[in-house]
Amino acid sequence: MGPSRRSWARWTTVALILVAVAGAPAPAIAGPEDDLEAAQERADRAAEELAGAEEEIARAGDAVAHLQTRVAGIDARVGAAREQVRVLAIRLYVGGTAPVVRILRMGDANEVIRAQQYSHVIAGGSTDTLQQYRADREDLEREQAALDEERASQAASAEALRERRAEAVEEIDRLSEVVARVNAARVNAAREAQRLAEAQAASSADSAAAGSSSSERPAPGSSSPGGPAAAPEPSPAAGPAASEPSEEPGATADWICPVQGPLAFSNDYGASRGGGYSHQGNDILAPRGTPVVASVDGEVRHRSGAVSGLAYYLDGDDGTEYFGAHLDSYGASGRVTAGTVVGTVGNTGDAASTAPHLHFEMHPGGNGNINPYSMLTRYC
Numbered sequence: 001m002g003p004s005r006r007s008w009a010r011w012t013t014v015a016l017i018l019v020a021v022a023g024a025p026a027p028a029i030a031g032p033e034d035d036l037e038a039a040q041e042r043a044d045r046a047a048e049e050l051a052g053a054e055e056e057i058a059r060a061g062d063a064v065a066h067l068q069t070r071v072a073g074i075d076a077r078v079g080a081a082r083e084q085v086r087v088l089a090i091r092l093y094v095g096g097t098a099p100v101v102r103i104l105r106m107g108d109a110n111e112v113i114r115a116q117q118y119s120h121v122i123a124g125g126s127t128d129t130l131q132q133y134r135a136d137r138e139d140l141e142r143e144q145a146a147l148d149e150e151r152a153s154q155a156a157s158a159e160a161l162r163e164r165r166a167e168a169v170e171e172i173d174r175l176s177e178v179v180a181r182v183n184a185a186r187v188n189a190a191r192e193a194q195r196l197a198e199a200q201a202a203s204s205a206d207s208a209a210a211g212s213s214s215s216e217r218p219a220p221g222s223s224s225p226g227g228p229a230a231a232p233e234p235s236p237a238a239g240p241a242a243s244e245p246s247e248e249p250g251a252t253a254d255w256i257c258p259v260q261g262p263l264a265f266s267n268d269y270g271a272s273r274g275g276g277y278s279h280q281g282n283d284i285l286a287p288r289g290t291p292v293v294a295s296v297d298g299e300v301r302h303r304s305g306a307v308s309g310l311a312y313y314l315d316g317d318d319g320t321e322y323f324g325a326h327l328d329s330y331g332a333s334g335r336v337t338a339g340t341v342v343g344t345v346g347n348t349g350d351a352a353s354t355a356p357h358l359h360f361e362m363h364p365g366g367n368g369n370i371n372p373y374s375m376l377t378r379y380c
Contacts, residue, residue, distance in 0.1 A: 039171075039178040043264035046164070046171040047285050050355065051268035053157070053164040058274035060154035065275075067147040074143055078136045168264075168355045172285050176262040254296075256338050257380035258324060259345060259358055261290035265380070269371040280369050281323070281361035282376055288328055288356040290345040293338075295322055295379075300333045300342050308359075309349025312342050321366040325359040326351040 257263075263286040271279040294300060298316040305311065310327035314336075328346025336342065347356045362372040 036178050036182050039175045040264070043168075043171040043175045043262075043285070044266065046168040047264040047283070048266035048268075050161075050164040050168045050285075051266045051271060051283065053161040054268070054273075055271040057154070057157045057161050058272040060150065060157045061274045062272070062276075063150045064147065064154050067143060067150055071140065071143045071147055074136060074140045078133070078140050165353075165355050168285055172262060172264060172287055172355070175264065176287050179262045254318075255375065255379050256293060256295050257376065258292055258295050258322070258360055259284045259286050259290055259380065260293055261286055263290070263380060265373075265376055267371070267373045269373060281359050282372050284345075284358045284360055284376065284380070285355055286345045286357065288344070288346055290356075291341045292324055292327060292331070292343040292345060292358055294336045294340045294342055296320075296338050298322075298336065300336050300340075302330050302333050302343075305349065307350045309351060310343065310346065311349075314342070315366070319365055321363040323359075323361040323363065325349060326357060328356070 263284050265282050265284045267282070268279055269282055273279050292312075294314050296314070296316040296318050298314050298318075301313045301315075303311045303313060308325035310330060311323065311325040312327065312330070312333075314322040314324075316322060324343065326346055326348050327343035328348065329344045331341040331343045333342070345356050345358050347354050351357070351359070360372055360376070361369050362375065363369045
């Protein structure tokens with residue numbers, strides 16, 4: 001099981017202190033522009049920006065869908081009004097223009113009055129219908145313009161999302177490289193500290209042997225009945241080796257970070273995911289294939305779906321149900337102990353176009369979920 005992101009720096013510091021105590025110069029781990037802390041900050045910032053881009057594209061999608069519904073409704077009204085205008089045009093032609101011609105031929109005043117009244121009624125009805133038609137057309141043009149603008153915004157959001165995804169993958173890769181260098185330096189520092197400690201122990205043993213021999217040396221011409229004193233065995237190096245810490249980095253007796261390796265995440269719980277849905281967990285970005293482990297003892301069930309992809313449920317002995325999605329592959333199932341590998345990080349399901357990550361949820365008592373961010377911040 002690999003160390004957590006905080007533990008890498010801690011155990012590296014321990015190793016370097018041991019080297020310094022032993023009298024050796026501390027090795028250079030990384031330049032200021034590429035040290036572990038800076039790489040982790042960049043990766044976390046990239047994860048946060050990616051989460052923001054995901055929320056923005058969801059908002060844009062909702063706005064486009066809303067405007068599309070409005071445009072469709074107005075377009076239907078315009079179509080109905082257009083049909084009414086067509087019918088009125090026919091009525092005006094048949095019932096409006098013809099009476100005017102007949103009026104010119106009418107001699108009876110009463111007949112003329114009736115024809116004029118009929119034309120006014122038809123003309124009045126057409127005016128109302130035409131006004132409504134024009135109003136609906138103006139609404140349609142206005143809403144269509146808003147839809148076109150929102151679609152352009154959605155396209156810009158989609159482009160920004162692609163850029164944020166690429167940046168997140170790049171920063172996670174850079175973090176992995178820095179971690180590899182730091183770990184290599186930590187191992188080398190620990191080995192050097194052990195070598196120097198052993199050398200110092202051997203030197204102390206030689207000095208002690210020399211002093212003992214001098215104090216017990218017989219006078220000239222005489223010999224010790226027991227022969228020369230034997231040198232004592234070298235004492236073991238004091239203190240534990242930094243390469244073998246007594247506590248597993250990133251682990252406690254109670255809880256273990258679900259992703260064991262270089263990672264980054266943000267507080268994206270509750271963020272919009274479109275269609276009235278919100279994000280029900282935290283996305284933990286990590287290189288594809290990074291081990292995913294059981295955070296506590298419990299029972300693991302593997303599941304798969306179009307949205308979740310390869311996923312697992314962990315019914316924890318602590319009373320909480322844990323859910324992880326978008327795995328690249330499965331690990332152990334059934335009864336497991338904390339730290340058992342249950343899968344690897346991937347982007348299966350509806351995350352196929354996203355950066356590899358573990359979607360992680362917590363359901364206390366197996367019921368509604370809670371924001372896992374505080375636990376991840378504490379243990380990852």
